[in-house]
Amino acid sequence: MSVSGDSVLVTGGASFIGSHLVEELVDRGADVRVADDFSSGELDNLAAVEDEIQVFDGNLKHYDFASKATEDIDRVFHLAADHGGRGYISNYPANCATNMALDNIVFETAVKNDVEKITFASSACTYPTDIQQERRRLREDMVSFDERGGAYADEAYGWAKLMGERSLQAFHEQYGVDASSVRIFTAYGPRENETHAIVALIAKAFAKQDPYQIWGDGEQTRNFTYVEDIVNALVLANEKITDGTPVNAGIPDYISINEVADAIFDSLDWHPDEINHMTEKPVGVRHRAADTTRAEELLGWEPQYTLAEGMKKTIDWYVDNHDEAHVRENLETLLHER
Template sequence: MSDWTDERVLVTGGASFIGSHLVEDLVAAGADVRVADDFSSGERANLDAVADDIEILEGDLKDIAFADRATEGIETLFHLAADHGGRGYISNYPANCATNMALDTIVYEAAAENGVDRITFASSACTYPTDIQQERTRLREDMIQFDERGGAYADEVYGWAKLMGERSLQAFQEQYDIDASIVRIFTAYGPRENETHAIIALMAKAYAGQDPFRIWGDGEQTRNFTYVKDITRALRLAAENITDGTAVNAGISRYVSINEATELIFDQLGWEPDERDYLTDKPVGVRHRAADTTRAEELLGWEPEYNLGDGLAETLEWYTENRDRDYVRSNLETLLHER
């Protein structure tokens, strides 16, 4: 399937950062889109550009009746709804993240009962074993497997919940013959993301003029920051091309240190602090993370189109246009830690 015209599509978590961009892409492709969201972190304003073209349902997808209503009459489901946030959030709220396992199962059950044809699950790089991310080893999908003892070692409760979401979807694919695909998202950033995530957190602190500028860890930890439009394209291509529950990475292969990203933000904002304060007692997660995208290239014809400089420019332009500097300065600590 590559033609989305009049396809009846549900995006769970569709008012979220990534979800709202996906909804816009699907509307542009001609799909008939429904959004299901509880608006605990997503915002209605994120959907303003397409609000007249979509159906919006507000409710908790852990409620079986609401999940049934949301999936009724749907052909393709993009399941992005989850309780999650940045590193500080998933470290401090593990029980919240654990509820994703119930959420995923309820959504899959409702989809199966309502005859949904295909499901694409938004998974995470946090599913990968943490011990292999202390050195610069690009992560391949086959580094996670369920066939041997010790084949999985996910990153905190959030990573384990995402991994169980993958395994559950594969089970539903096997039992109900639903076309299924999984996209492991690597450190997405872009317009509409909140300040609990690394790139927006760094932008917020710079925009607020924080000096000394506080960086969690020593700043040499790396991530493969992936622009949101590359992520949403991978999700659509996975739905179009994968049916058997295979997982693919959506990330970049370049290791970008927090220090490098910080300096790029300073350059683009035209501001630099007098001092930098490295907070080595803060949670920073794994030491290094970058994706091997060979499988995505082979199965989807996908590779990232945005480089870090261009993506940061788009994101910083959005942030400075949509955030009041005095408000950010006055509420910085709350913004950085609350979902």
């Protein structure tokens, strides 16, 4: 089923992933509306399509605004959330917990306004943390709502995302709305802010931080997934999944923070004299990578971008759009606030 000609709402559409999704939907012929409170999203992110979309500025935790945003909409992509990188979700758990209220208000108003399809941007943080100390690719069935002890999410942010999935399934069960959830694994790319790992590492190198700071010992791994691959998974899930079944959007590779930092140094042709591994900082789970079998089977999806390709696009964007002196002067604030 094509989105062409449909009215589509993207909550959080001025954000990093949201703005890329908006551009893709416009390109596919959808009539796109964005709802965002601009707490972390930026109107500039939508510059390429600003004349082709509607933008609603407001807080989706307010019922009246959410009802207005979901009125006369065929499909909802729900990306709005209070979130950030590891430092943010560790330091602001109450902020992240408010996502549970946000999600349910969006789902309820969407159903009352007869929205046909809802796709929820979930997270790899829904997975049990105790199974991520070893290199074990995460499968969707490693989270269960039916078995005792079947859930053990990653901090308040992960629990909120997991409850968002369960709430959306409940709305599907009770009201019949088509539903899908995409568990996003460590997305990166242009327009991401410095609270997230790859852009944080780029910012530190761009500002020539020396000693260069890496949180933890740097051997913790993630499966960094380029934003255009994430967008493709979201669109396919909206088109092909109706019953709330969650799917992973990630890569199966384990990439260490130290490896990423070295690649950034080489790309910028700058290397620090000293690296300070800050083992007291929050780093989350030890290893994280995705099993993408379900996404391949249900969506025909697999990632198209290698890390080298995605990193080049991201570094080029950062260098072209940031002032070195400004980043250096404001680095600590950029790394810790949305």
